[in-house]
Amino acid sequence: RKEVEQDPGPFNVPEGATVAFNCTYSNSASQSFFWYRQDCRKEPKLLMSVYSSGNEDGRFTAQLNRASQYISLLIRDSKLSDSATYLCVVNINNNDMRFGAGTRLTVKP
């Protein structure tokens, strides 16, 4: 089993739609979780951290389910500019972090 696995995508949604991505991880001792965004031919950039109690940043909501070992990202009222690849990141031990393969989102007019 891979250390971090994501929905393969691609997700193609109309503007204004709500879309959710999941990411599962294998190490039950993992403590730190993030969502990164990567635009085409650009480096990944931190979108948001994922906290145990769940957290929200504007239209974006991140949640953690430790029992089932997955994190999720919900995007409400999606915009054209949300089109990108979304990567989940999980620490596998101490400071060693691993990326999921990414989920591609395309928001269409």
Add this chain to the structure above:
Amino acid sequence: GAGVSQSPSNKVTEKGKDVELRCDPISGHTALYWYRQSLGQGLEFLIYFQGNSAPDKSGLPSDRFSAERTGGSVSTLTIQRTQQEDSAVYLCASSRGHTAYGYTFGSGTRLTVV
């Protein structure tokens, strides 16, 4: 520096040649990672440095790949006898050394082996 700096930004090399890719992390960041990303693919972990600890080399695809980090700062990724399948974007990232902060990527080196 203000961000993670990688050089060169683009490198075209002939099959069989050796290449060196450089990463200058954010000042004070103790953790440094190398990843590579082939066209349309996800990030592939290569190697991880944390302070003075022995690096985690578990992601290096073959013994043609090596990396070092001098003085806990600048890192060099070396690929010997390059092959066409080595063509990819090589990304470097650094962090403060605590996973709670996530980490920052450089803009990468696009390597093309012809």
